[in-house]
Amino acid sequence: MNFDYFREVFVEYLQIEKNASPYTIKYYLDDLNTFFLFLEKEGISDLKEVDYACIRVFLTELYDKKLSRRSVSRKLSSLRTFYRFLEREQIVEQNPFLNVTLPKMDKPIPEFLYEEEIEKLFTVNDVNTPLGQRNQALLELLYGTGMRVSECAILKIENIDFSIGTVLVLGKGKKERYIPFGKYAEDALVQYIDDGRKQLADKGSSPTNSLFLNARGTSLTARGIRTILNDMVKKAALTIHVHPHKLRHTFATHLLNAGADLRSVQELLGHEHLTSTQIYTHVTKDHLRDIYLKTHPRA
Incomplete structure (x- = not known):
């Protein structure tokens, strides 16, 4: 063959x-x-x-x-x-891999930021500058929606709907989903779009409708987003490694800790299967145990 x-x-x-x-x-x-x-x-x-x-x-x-x-x-x-x-395609009569058991894998608990850590990140950007406004909007949107960095990098201005507070995201397999965002993300986005983004766009050689722009006025890449987050961590003097996916983990963990149901978080994250979202319950079990030990009379 x-x-x-x-x-x-x-x-x-x-x-x-x-x-x-x-x-x-x-x-x-x-x-x-x-x-x-x-x-x-x-x-x-x-x-x-x-x-x-x-x-x-x-x-x-x-x-x-x-x-x-x-x-x-x-x-x-x-x-x-x-x-x-x-x-x-009738090239083989049977699938020999059907009877092979997949090895059991360890399921590591997703790393996430505590609320005090995430709050420090929100204080490092100079929102009086175009890049500072962009970085603040980027941080607010990533943490406020839990979207993937690849989804964030391809956002267009028209994907943001301020009238109902949602962003249209193109996820894996080109599946679309709407994610709501809150007041903090809205304020940061409005300031960036009305001010900082216009200044950055003027530096570009051709018009673009990409939401996030780099210092040259062209579309910000996923790698660029990672670099920006690393710089924020250094400015905040945090001894942790923050990647965009950690913000996604933080988004899901904080929602579940506050009482959000698993199905809703699944929809927000764009997971096809609930099992992908269930990894976050390992984190929230610790939170529930703390509450139990502090509040139950016979704990």
Whole structure:
């Protein structure tokens, strides 16, 4: 069998039917290439020859390379999807990966900022300057909505609806969702759009409707957002590492700690499955335990 051919048609399937992002496709290809190299080394030239015993040998090699359980699990999941595609196209009769158990993974508690830490970040920006206004609006929006940095970087001015206090976000798989934002984010956005953004836009060589601009007047990138947050942390003299996703974790954790229900937080985060949101309950259990120990007569 021509492995290159199957690699190409699988990528087409991911792009056209699954609407997968380039980032997702890259990981699928990495996993597929690892498997194809293993098959060539084992002298297996037909994808129909892959069986349970062959997969166990493949897994042994992955563990011998000191791969984490998360990495092994991802590779198995990728190959299961690949063989499901082959089965649908009637290239193979059955999916040999269906009977392979995914390794149990540790579920680390998401890192988040305490309220005192997040409050310090809100005091470091000079809102009398264009960049300070932008940074304040950026921080307020990320923490106030829990959106992903990739979603934030592609926001347009027209995505903000001040009349009802919502932002239209384009998430994974090009799925749209509306997220409400509060008064603090509204004030910061209004000041930035009416003042700082106009000054930044004047520095650009061509008009743009991107919401967040860099010092040259062009669209701010996801990498630029990460750099801005790191600078804020240094100014606040915090001995922590803050990445945009930590603000997302903080958003979800603070909502659940304050009594928000899991389904609502799932919708706000844009999670397809509730299990993705449930990782935050590990954090809130500590909060509930503290309340119980402080308030229950027999605690």
